[in-house]
Amino acid sequence: MDILVYGTINSVSLALMGLGFAMVYGISRVPNFAHGALYIICGFVTWTLFQKVGLPYVLSIFLALCVNGLLGMFMYRFILIRVRGMNISEIICSYAIGLAILEGLRWGGFRGMTNTLPVFMEGSFMLGGVPVDYHRLFMVIIGLLLLAGLWVFTHYTRLGLALQGMAQDEQAALMIGIDSDFMAMLAMGFGAILAGVAAILILPLGNIVVESGYNVLIMSIAVCIVGGLGSWMGAFFAAFIIGFAQILTVVFIGSHFQMVVALMAIILTLILKPSGLFGRQKELEERV
């Protein structure tokens, strides 16, 4: 039971980390290597507004998510748009932005181990004999709702359908009047907001540390490669595979191999099925 409970919690937390990365890539084909930095910056903006400025927590979260969304769109509109379509340049460029954000935060004095965000609900309860705190339960529920909401958004709203159209075939989308650059910019904004939502839900479990931005990026990449680049559902399933694999590794092999699991998953996927579980990219080439 403990494996089931904490495997699910771990998986949802990985899914939350990777969802924004998968969305941006799925729509704009831009691998956003600043994803980890956007995650951390949302945590620090919320913390600053709540702890230093003294705004109510919910308002701080809302403003921080807005800042993140705008930052994502700004990154695309003024920087990434210039290298769009050039894969290596996109990676270098977005990674450089992420690096500048994270190192800038360090330089700006955001260091230490005691900066944290409050949990949404205090206390814990027993689930099948396993102690679980309410915040983790809340995180799982919000994670699942978010996924369902994204599915509804992309299937039943004009904007969502336009984004999906972009994800399926950018040139065809252009032909029916969808502004691809605008959509890619929106996707970056949504991706940044999703990174922020992950931060708001996960960071209260520990503390806000700049270095964890790199870890979030690695986990997001692992989830997206295993799930198939560009596939949101793939990312979700991959998060469950990696999440449970990590917990099983801790229980049956050894906790110090926990971090290796994600990296092994990347290597195995690239060897056995480079397009990932649900990825359409390169799938045809693989078949040929």
Next chain:
Amino acid sequence: MKRKTSSLVLTLLVSFFVLFWGSHVLAAEKPIIIGAPLSMAYLYGWSAERGMKLAVEEINAAGGVAVGKEKRPFQVEVIDTRDLEPGVPVSEALMAVERLILNKNADFIVGGPNRSEAALAAMALLSKNKKVSIVTSGVLSPAYHKTVEKEYDKYKYCFRIHGEAGNLIGEMIANFADLKEQYGFTKVFIIAQDVSHARGAAEIMGKVAAGKGFEVTGTEIFPTGASDFSMALIKAKETGSQIINIWMDMPESAILLKQWFDMKIPALPFGSTLAAAEQPGFWKGTGGKGEFTLCNVVNAGNAPSDATEWTMKFYDAYTKKWGIEPEGLGASSSYMAVYALKEAVEKAGTLDSDKIVTALEQLDMKGVYGKLKFDPKTHQVIPSTDPKEGAVGSILQWQDGKRVVVYPKSIAKGKILLPPWMVKK
């Protein structure tokens, strides 16, 4: 009246010029450069820098260091080694040490590198350049002083002024014995970070605890950056463990302690180099969930106590200068390392490395955490539970929002308390 005023003005002018000229002369003297390779994003880095700079400021304000017939000021040059960060290779720290020696012309190396692996690798570099180094923060591996002992002629330039993992284990075992006597605790579960000193300490702790009649119910080693500890905590609970011995300096240890609280694990968290819990901001950072956490801060002075008459003087001066209390390992030891260097330089009357080594080996001074003396064979500061005999450690427990020193008894300010879910009714 007029005469009185003119003489007062004249006196003030003369004093001003004397002071100005004096300080100018002092400033004109070539400073003694203390190179500090520190991992600045982490507590053990910045607390060391703050401790060092406070000591340097005090010494310079008092006239500087007497090198033979001249008085020279100290100057600190810090380079960020980043060695405590996950994934940063040891070579980064070595480059920082090399830059301090070659580019910054450091006369001494004080502080780090903070990670044991990096500090051990830097020993050869220090030996090659004949640079006297005093490790003051983070390096806990017993391999450090054992290496000096093994190849004295090569590594005699390396000293360590704070406790090492062996001392820390001894201090914690003494507390375990008290807990056994008082509450009947016999089962220990060990959680460690996958880094040299923590792995080594966990292994030694397992053996020592077993030898002292404790049952070691399990050992879990987590990689740096791990962020979920639920399975290990469940194992600790299922095995009936009463003490969780934690060796972890990564920030994610705060997640572990919050999980421990949320899951109401009936085992007392007792850590060493538990950087997150050492800091005064830990209480606020965990929303009080860190209560009852025990933490070895390695030396007195890193938490409030009356170990010596110098302890609170240092504590208050640090708080005044930096606007925060001494935050943990590295603060008091780095402060004392500068004073130890001053003593050694003044005794040697020169900056010659071999003569400084001899002077440090003969050092015998009272400091913030007791009597400071280096073992002449290992260059490890001699530990004790009595500040009159040697360097005392400090174990604190978070009680009602305060860091209360509970060990050693000679300086304790309170007793170990148990969380309500562990108290038998």
